Amino acid sequence: xxxxxxxxxxxxxxxxxxxxxxxxxxxxxxxxxxxxxxxxxxxxxxxxxxxxxxxxxxxxxxxxxxxxxxxxxxxxxxxxxxxxxxxxxxxxxxxxxxxxxxxxxxxxxxxxxxxxxxxxxxxxxxxxxxxxxxxxxxxxxxxxxxxxxxxxxxxxxxxxxxxxxxxxxxxxxxxxxxxxxxxxxxxxxxxxxxxxxxxxxxxxxxxxxxxxxxxxxxxxxxxxxxxxxxxxxxxxxxxxxxxxxxxxxxxxxxxxxxxxxxxxxxxxxxxxxxxxxxxxxxxxxxxxxxxxxxxxxxxxxxxxxxxxxxxxxxxxxxxxxxxxxxxxxxxxxxxxxxxxxxxxxxxxxxxxxxxxxxxxxx
Numbered sequence: 001x002x003x004x005x006x007x008x009x010x011x012x013x014x015x016x017x018x019x020x021x022x023x024x025x026x027x028x029x030x031x032x033x034x035x036x037x038x039x040x041x042x043x044x045x046x047x048x049x050x051x052x053x054x055x056x057x058x059x060x061x062x063x064x065x066x067x068x069x070x071x072x073x074x075x076x077x078x079x080x081x082x083x084x085x086x087x088x089x090x091x092x093x094x095x096x097x098x099x100x101x102x103x104x105x106x107x108x109x110x111x112x113x114x115x116x117x118x119x120x121x122x123x124x125x126x127x128x129x130x131x132x133x134x135x136x137x138x139x140x141x142x143x144x145x146x147x148x149x150x151x152x153x154x155x156x157x158x159x160x161x162x163x164x165x166x167x168x169x170x171x172x173x174x175x176x177x178x179x180x181x182x183x184x185x186x187x188x189x190x191x192x193x194x195x196x197x198x199x200x201x202x203x204x205x206x207x208x209x210x211x212x213x214x215x216x217x218x219x220x221x222x223x224x225x226x227x228x229x230x231x232x233x234x235x236x237x238x239x240x241x242x243x244x245x246x247x248x249x250x251x252x253x254x255x256x257x258x259x260x261x262x263x264x265x266x267x268x269x270x271x272x273x274x275x276x277x278x279x280x281x282x283x284x285x286x287x288x289x290x291x292x293x294x295x296x297x298x299x300x301x302x303x304x305x306x307x308x309x310x311x312x313x314x315x316x317x318x319x320x321x322x323x324x325x326x327x328x329x330x331x332x333x334x335x336x337x338x339x340x341x342x343x344x345x346x347x348x349x350x351x352x353x354x355x356x357x358x359x360x361x362x
Contacts, residue, residue, distance in 0.1 A: 003031040004068035006061040014321040016040050017072045022329040024053045036061050043321045072332055076100050087111045094118050094131055104361050114361040121358045129335040133177045134327035139286055139316050140181030147253050147284040150309055156190020167192050171251045173268050173293055174258035175202035178286055182255045183211045216240050248276040256285040256293035269294040279307025288312025
């Protein structure tokens with residue numbers, strides 16, 4: 001089978017979908033792999049490295065699309081590229097079904113199989129394919145590093161002859177994969193860490209990493225069957241706001257990671273709460289692209305309010321493209337291995353398989 005990938009729009013996406021390590025695995029499975037010239041050069045993977053593994057290269061990406069049976073990407077290709085897709089081809093990536101609904105509908109009408117990996121079910125068998133978890137892990141780590149870089153004081157407690165410098169106090173909002181990694185990273189760097197989440201199951205995980213979980217009085221467990229957070233009630237939000245407002249008086253750095261799949265990010269750090277934050281505090285908002293967890297977050301800007309700096313980037317993983325690409329490529333390879341019938345050398349789109357059924361755009 002002909003497997004391929006084309007270049008992403010490098011202005012917004014620096015990750016790649018196929019690394020040399022994974023290219024070798026595809027070829028060993030029997031795939032004929034084609035990439036465009038300079039596919040991974042900008043992240044340190046030369047064409048020569050791929051060619052030595054048996055990868056084919058073409059200069060014309062339109063031809064690559066036309067000749068492929070399976071195309072692997074990070075995001076949905078631009079509309080101009082989509083016009084080259086033909087019947088029975090398969091597109092695999094993080095296709096952002098909520099934003100690209102109409103484009104995906106058009107591809108479906110052309111009888112193109114589109115698999116969007118952010119829709120993977122949270123089951124044990126799918127863990128090795130879970131792009132949200134692998135990428136969120138890196139995002140949580142990098143958010144802490146970026147926030148600490150902007151924070152103009154020391155992070156760990158330091159005892160000196162001139163006096164003691166207290167440890168920075170970090171609040172992590174949302175204790176999913178990104179939040180838990182943020183907690184672990186901040187703790188390793190010597191901070192005192194607090195965390196909050198609408199899912200009570202997070203309490204044990206937070207505490208196992210050395211964080212202090214902020215429990216809202218009379219908390220309900222706001223977790224879907226799939227393990228994601230769901231919308232909180234107005235009463236819960238009010239209690240959470242009161243608890244946060246009081247906590248913010250002693251916090252130096254806030255890492256926001258709270259997201260509800262397919263919805264605008266919940267506004268958790270409200271405008272009036274900023275009066276409780278000390279000047280010099282820093283907020284890194286990982287939810288920026290979905291509207292942000294604060295009232296003032298702006299994508300790709302450092303906003304300053306009352307002496308508090310608020311950071312939020314469209315794609316923080318562009319700052320870790322090699323690590324992020326390595327993990328993403330492995331996730332996709334594991335997904336294709338589950339989809340591929342090795343005996344008959346073809347894809348087996350078995351809708352009785354929950355992984356395939358949930359990710360296929362229908």
